Amino acid sequence: MKKVIIASTSTVFGGTYLDYLLPTLAEHFKNVSTLVFIPFARPGGISHEEYTEKVKPVFKQLNIDVKGIHEFENPIDAIKKAEAIFTGGGNTFVLVSMLYKFNLLDAIQNAVENGTPYLGTSAGSNICGLTMGTTNDMPIAYPPSFRTLGLVSFNLNPHYLDPIEGSQHMGETRETRIGEFHHYNPQSVLGLREGSWLEVLGKTITLKGDLPARLFQQGKEAVEIETGADLSNLR
Amino acid sequence: MKKVIIASTSTVFGGTYLDYLLPTLAEHFKNVSTLVFIPFARPGGISHEEYTEKVKPVFKQLNIDVKGIHEFENPIDAIKKAEAIFTGGGNTFVLVSMLYKFNLLDAIQNAVENGTPYLGTSAGSNICGLTMGTTNDMPIAYPPSFRTLGLVSFNLNPHYLDPIEGSQHMGETRETRIGEFHHYNPQSVLGLREGSWLEVLGKTITLKGDLPARLFQQGKEAVEIETGADLSNLR
Structure with a gap:
């Protein structure tokens, strides 16, 4: 059975990495002893190694061993054989570029449809939608397409931010941006607030x-x- | 002589459309009686016609007649013959997609290098940089490339926003995003505050x-x- 957690953020204000999700993850990753981590989004530009080291202790608490996908000789094979998959946050353009580079989109899609439990946070959640067209990130890399995993039949906007009352900033609000998206794209967009x-x-x-x-x-x-x-019926 | 105004925003808080720039534009567009407006960025998804109508009264004050580029049979020819060019703000992904669609990037670049005075605001300023890789906009359209006009030898971040003190939002600040840009791109980025x-x-x-x-x-x-x-020497 398909089992996916699509989280707005890895970390809530005042909390530590993934702590608010830990009880949920214990249930989600029950019977799992290893997990393949996809660190490609590299928040703040940290290395794949550093990012994977940050994730390990969290899953250690659930008795799950984490291995970064960059450590495997054959990443497609790693996804096929994975007991569980977690894609971390960072920059969605960089993440999607890398997923295309290693031809991993179809592999992840198939694994998840076949029941491999998946966790995404932030950019790792963005890619669960039909396209990455509602990411908040800067286009610092140029992916070959904006099409993403389509694990749900709509788009996601993680870190959804309400308009700031009394703001004197003239840039677009998140709501305005998503309104503009709908001038060019038909699918629904779910703004997920942090937490x-x-x-x-x-x-x-x-x-x-x-x-x-x-x-x-x-x-x-x-x-x-x-x-x-x-x-379930959102399109 | 190359004459370009690259403005962070069209409108400052409490002001009206372009009012704070009017004395500057009077000088910039001196001896100009017609202007070609590029409304492709369509802020909030308004039509090219509506956007052009919004711009006309401002330039009327400077005795300049505005015509939208969508009104011309041959847009490349319109740019070649333009006395002046203004690209308005909105969504940079949409704007750049349209500029590529009509093959206008080289035409604008050549016109500006040959002395046609140019004004850009917001998205229209973003495209003055080497790439659109430091836009704040949502990727609601997929342009064939992120390369832009390169009227200056660096990148721009219009509507530059300082980190909000005391914010409990865990999404990246503008400074973090630009830091991530520099993990993949060498050029300098100038954050232009509104005004x-x-x-x-x-x-x-x-x-x-x-x-x-x-x-x-x-x-x-x-x-x-x-x-x-x-x-002048920024790269």
Whole structure:
């Protein structure tokens, strides 16, 4: 059965790396003893090695051994044989460029459809949507396409940020940007606030965490979605 | 002589469209009676016609007639024959996609190098850099390349935003994003705060407006650049 966690952020304000998700991950990765980590998004430009070292102690608490995908001779094979997959955050353009470079999109898609449990945070969540067209990141690398995994039939906007009241900044709000997206793209966009995540179990998609999410659909007013909502039919 | 204004924003907080730049534009577009406007970035998804209508009254005050590039049979020819060019803000991905679609990048580059005065605001400023790799916009369209006009030998970040003190948001700051850019790209990046602009006259590039700009260079600490500074040698 398909098992996916799509988290807005790895870290909530005042927390440590993945700590708020730990009980969820214990359940999600139950019966798993090894995990393949995809560190390609390289937040702040840290190395694949450094990023993997940061992730290891968290999963150690769940008795899961982490190996970075860069450590494997054959990355496609590593994904095929993985017991579990985690794609970390950072820059989505860099991440997607690397996934295309190593021809990994189809491999991950197939593994997840066949039941390999997947965790994404931030950029690793962005790629769970149909395209990376609603990322917040800077285009610091040029991927061959914006098409991504399509583990859900809509797009995601992690780190969703409400307009800042009283702001004197004239740049676009997140809501304006997603509105512009809908002038060119039909799919729904779910703005996931930090601390929220989607749980995908088979065909069932549920909003989890303490906060509501914000749903944007072409030609409609944006609406708030309460935690616990069933989003299985969202397109 | 090359004459370019590269403005962070069209509108400053509390102001009206282009009002803060009007005295500068009167000088910049002296002896000009017609201007070709490039509305392709379509802020908020407005039509090319609506956007052009918004621009006309501003230039009317300078006795300049505005025609949108979408009104011309042959856009390349329109740029070649233009007395002046203005590219407005909106979404940089959409703008650059359209410029490639109509094969306009070389035409604009040549016109500007040959002395046609150019004004860019926001997305229209982003494209004055070597690449659009430091835009803040969402990738809602997929351009065939991120290469842009290169009217200056560095990159620009319009609407530059300082980290918000006390923010509990865990998404990257603008400074972090530009730092990540420098892991993959060598060129300097100038963060232009709203109300600032660059004036390019021949080979001389000068920072104008009331605020300092923030300069990011690969492998160096970011520094503040005072208004009035000569940036002619920035690479």
